[in-house]
Amino acid sequence: MPEKNKTYRARIEGYTSEGLGVARIDGQAVFVHRALRGEDCDVLILKALKNAAFGKAVRVYAPSPHRVEPDCPYYGRCGGCDFRHMDREEELEAKRQRVQDALRRIGGSDVTVEGILSGAPLHYRNKSQYPVSADGQVGFYKARSHQVVPVDCCRIQKPQADAAAEALRRYIRECGVPCYDERTRRGLVRHLYVRTNSAGQSLVCVLVNGRKLPREDTLVSFVRQALPDAVGVVLGVNTQPTGAVLGSEYRTLWGTDVLEDTLCGLSFRLSVPSFYQVNHDMAEVLYDTAVDFAGLTGHETVLDLYCGAGTITQVMARRAARVIGAEIVPEAIADARENARRNGIENVEFFCGDAAAAAADFAAKGLRPDVLCVDPPRKGLSPEVVAAAASMAPQRIVYVSCDPATLARDVKRFAQAGYAAVRAAAVDMFPGTANVETVCLLSKLQSKEHIEIEVKMDELDLTSAESKATYEEIREYIFEHTGLKVSYLYIAQVKQKYGIIERENYNKPKSENAKQPQCPPEKERAITEALKHFEMI
Structure with a gap:
């Protein structure tokens, strides 16, 4: 040892x-x-x-x-990048293999990842989020911590973001503005958020622990000096004692509160909370791949869950008869409707609501889409979404994923509902980092066992918390990050401690007086961190 x-x-x-x-x-x-x-x-x-x-x-x-020699002086201190010590060939193969291994090991699928699509590796991020420390440092978090590493120039962010960060540093320094302290929950400035479009225009948002800042006109002046092509400066209110970045409401300090961009030949209006892929050029590749996998002929009905500002919805609308988009963020739905109006796309409809509730409602109303498109957050799909999706019986499901592990988990769940993964392609949306995007096509099996299959929640046998990560996924995460092996019993004990209700008789003692080994403190901490990672607590 x-x-x-x-x-x-x-x-x-x-x-x-x-x-x-x-x-x-x-x-x-x-x-x-x-x-x-x-x-x-x-x-x-x-x-x-x-x-x-x-x-x-x-x-x-x-x-x-x-x-190769890392090309960034902050590499190893800043937690943003993982692969700057290897060339692109090795990085791309490592990512492709990660997707392939997840689909086979976790998903139980024999589908072959066709390859990995890639583009320019530098200055590709059109959205930047800079945490601000209590002592006024503006930068990025050190790996696996909330310690801010001050960064003057980032190899993957747009130059406009670096300039905005310097403008905020100047404002904090010259105006003596207090910054947020996570321990005391006092102070104002929490995060800097910058969006930059393909034309070089930027929308800047400062997230604060309050409703206003001192000398707001000075902040606007510094930002406009640093970014001549800025279109607006927005203040975001975030008074929540959590690690969330975005706020609950926004106020425009100058200019406009939206940014316009062109993607796949379409125009999009983006507010601060709207979801939009961070790599413009590779987003076009990603969506082209998704449309190809969808196999659209112009006669299909498509349901797009997690539609954001309606990007992939409208791209598919050019090839389909009817497309329906659903998204939980009201501002994103407002943007989606405005984007469709601007682009003259009339065969789309947008609904605001939780994906699971929206999918269940569509299913109850008898919607039977030919194609279902899902692009969920990192935690993947809940069993409610899987159940509702399967009950609508689409012939094809196009799954766009930013986490190979949760994609593979959901592929396995869809297999129980009569779908098989038939195509998969990795897309390098995040060069320099370990993150990778995947497009996976699932096709409805046409055997007697699956033609009339009906999936119910009790058949999936999952609790709400389990929908985010299985016991085995929690064990694998803990072993990979700490080297500790934890039992299902220990995981169950920690989950129960945080009020996560287990299925009846799951890991319960055989008798009321039976003794069970208790989870050691070190393993309890590791399990707790894993539950936080999978957003279960």
Whole structure:
């Protein structure tokens, strides 16, 4: 078993979902920072756990031909990027393999990932979010912490975002504005949010713990000096004691509160809360792939859940007879309707509501779309959405995902409802990071067992919390991030502690007086972090 502060020689076999190299020392998994697959290294153990360890490569005997010198001075301190120590070829293959492994291991699918589509790796992000520390630092969080690393120039953000960050620093410094302290919940400035369109225009929003800022005209002046092409400066109100970035309401300090952009030949109006893909060029590739997978001929009815500002809805509307979009954010639905009006698209309808409720309502009203398109957040689909989707019996489901693990979980759930994954393609929307987008096509099976299948909630046998992550996914997450092996019993105990109701008799003792082993504190902390990661608490 590897010991802390000792050095061992090992070969890197692969990568974790966060881009760490994986080696085996004395039969135990060791996660190695900045190590590349195939490298023979001396690994210094930094943290040793019972079932795994973390380390760093202090000597590389046979460097990978894919190893490169990181091009960012903040790499290793800022938690934004994961792959700046390897070339693009290795990065893309690591991401493609991650999607393939998830679909096979978690999803139980034999579909082959066709490849990974990629584009320009620098300055691609059209949306930037900068946390602000209590002492006025504007930058990005250090990995797995809320410690802000001040960053003057980011390799993946637009230059306009860097300029806006500097303008905010100047405002905080010269006007003596107090910044938000997460511990005391006092102070004003919390986050900087910048959207930049393909023409170089920007919309700037400052999120504050209150309803106003001192000398707001000075803030506007500094932003306009730094960004001559800015279209508006907005104040967002966020007084919630959580890690949420966006606010509950917005007030325009200058200019307009929306930004216009062109995507796939269509015009879109974007407010601050509207969902919009962060990589403009690769979003066009992503949507083209989704339309291709949908197999539209011009006669279909399409239902688009999680439609955001109606981007993919309207792209598909050009190839379909009728498209219906649903989204929970009211501002996004307002943008979607305005976007359709501007683009002269009349065969679309938009509804505001929770995806599960909207899907159930559509199903109850007898909607039978030919194609269902879903682009959910990282946590994936709830079992309610899966059930409602299956009850509408679409011939094809186009699933756009930003998390291979939750995609694979949902592929497995859809398999229970009579659908099989038949195509999958990875899209590199986030170069330099471990994140990867996937487009997956699920087709309705045409066997006697599945033609008239009806999926009910009790048949899925999942609680609301379990819809976000299974026990096995929680175990895998904990092992990958801490090296700890936790039992289903320990997970159940921690879930019960946080009020997550288990199914009847699940992990209950055989008798009222039966004794059960209690979860150790270290494992309880790891399980708690996993539950937070999967947004279960």
